Amino acid sequence: VQYDSIYSLVDALFDHEVTTIAFPENNHEELYEAANDENQYSALNTFANITDEYIYYTDRDASSITPSDPVANIMSDPFTVLISGNDSYGTIDTVSRSDVNMLVTVNPRTAQILMISIPRDTYVTVSCEKNSRACEAVDGSTDKLTHTGIYGVGTTESTIEDFLGVPINYYVRVNFSSLINLVDAVGGVDIDVPEGQEVERFYANGEEGVHAGVNHLDGDRALAFARERHAYVDGDNQRVKNQAMVMKALIRKCMSPSMFINYPKVAKAVSTAIDTNMSARELKSLVTLEIARRPDWNIQNYAIAGESSFEYCATLNTTASASIAVPSMVEYAKSLIADVRAGETIEISPEAITPSVDLTQDQTQTEQDNAYNEPLVTDPYGYGQDYVDPGYDPYQQPAQDYGYTDPNVQYDAWGNLIDPSASPFIGYDEWGNPIYGG
Structure with missing residues (x-):
């Protein structure tokens, strides 16, 4: 069975659509990049068993080795x-x-x-x-x-x-x-x-x-x-x-x-x-x-x-x-x-x-273990220095402005913008992603 992405492939395994999947090991890093504490991708090794693997070796680039002292x-x-x-x-x-x-x-x-x-x-x-x-x-x-x-x-x-x-x-x-x-x-x-x-x-x-x-x-x-x-x-x-x-x-x-x-x-x-x-x-x-x-x-x-x-x-x-x-x-x-x-x-x-300073402030905030999804402070639309754009990606462009001044604009629990121009919002899937209905 062919799947269009590594994510749908792993989803199929966990949804019991298939019993076995095969993929290049470098995709494991891609899965982890997309993982957070709410979804399952970072725990692939825990939730599944590796039944077989083939390892290929290449010569190491000497320039990548930091010499010892x-x-x-x-x-x-x-x-x-x-x-x-x-x-x-x-x-x-x-x-x-x-x-x-x-x-x-x-x-x-x-x-x-x-x-x-x-x-x-x-x-x-x-x-x-x-x-x-x-x-x-x-x-x-x-x-x-x-x-x-x-x-x-x-x-x-x-x-x-x-x-x-x-x-x-x-x-x-x-x-x-x-x-x-x-x-x-x-x-x-x-x-x-x-x-x-x-x-x-x-x-x-x-x-x-x-x-x-x-x-x-x-x-x-x-x-x-x-x-x-x-x-x-x-x-x-x-x-x-x-x-x-x-x-x-x-x-x-x-x-x-x-x-x-x-x-x-x-x-x-x-x-x-x-x-x-x-x-x-x-x-x-x-x-x-x-x-x-x-x-x-x-x-x-x-x-x-x-x-x-x-x-x-x-x-x-x-x-x-x-x-x-x-x-x-x-x-x-x-x-x-x-x-x-x-x-x-x-x-x-x-x-x-135990130092004599308060170390608990803001320590419990949920923060992605991912440089691409870190909670970043930016102000692409001029709303003041305290504005946090949850859709900002430093490696791409600021999220589309769906109307931040619109009082009907909402965010889900993970900071994702609920697009008011999309189909009606009906809830969340088991990983916290918004679901839109027809």
Whole structure:
């Protein structure tokens, strides 16, 4: 059966019109671009089973690789790794927004591991020092951190280096599929959820949520937990904390005796789902370090929070919802990294975790996980600086003016303009799209 688009093809699968579909993997990214928290496309891996796949390999473009800044001896010298998480499924070579931005600083001599999480919407100055060819047009401009991933991981890396004033030695790049595959390969992870942070069902993919206490999560639920923000008052600030919890649990699982039992599955998941500029020799040395010394790692994590704001974003060439990092938290993160690299034993101060500012304002607003559909402030028709045009697309033209001064004009719950010139509006479909009747 032929379908006119990838969307109608997937709809047919979920509507049980067909039992099996086949499509090129690059369409998976297209599906995700059209997805939001209300429709089903981002959860295709959850709602369907992959019965067969054919993978074709091509030589990698050497210019796409950001060289590492290696330490002399990775088994003894402190080093910092950028964990960059793309907001895409499928192959890891897809260039996409960087939704997870985490610095992991390791000191092998003192067995210290520090994870610093930075919210995806943090407002930063873009640096193209490590990827000048790709992002020359936005070099030195201001934007959200997540948009730097569009220009390559090197841009994200050099931007964070300038933001925190710390050298980054290596990067590890993952995506949604990477996390699912890795967590499943190690047999799942255990997450200890504090009281008050339980979630009945995840918005991201409809998966069963988490209860207070210890939860054993498979790959799909671990991804949903790491992506969840709508269920929390602190929104994206809580999401980066969840991401750190998943990463810490994954690190501990990889250091447990069960790792040796699951090694073949983990090796396969790593070989196809992770992109890194660490050399094979350095990776082997890290495994040797763990086996030979069995360090008693002190793993600490800290999340920089931010305050909601609307700021100009160079990538979009307009204003968008952003997050202004709390200066005191940025400085504290810098000091923690410096202490670990200097060989100090660290313990995160409880007073530093909760800053003395209100971070809840506007954090719970529903915002698309999609640069093409971000809630953008613009004023194409001259209605004043506070006017928000929900139909504006920075990559196309402003939405048609159906008569914004007409008192009969209405918007649906998702900000879509209900066209008064169309057939009579009769309701919504199950994904919240307006339905017009004859």
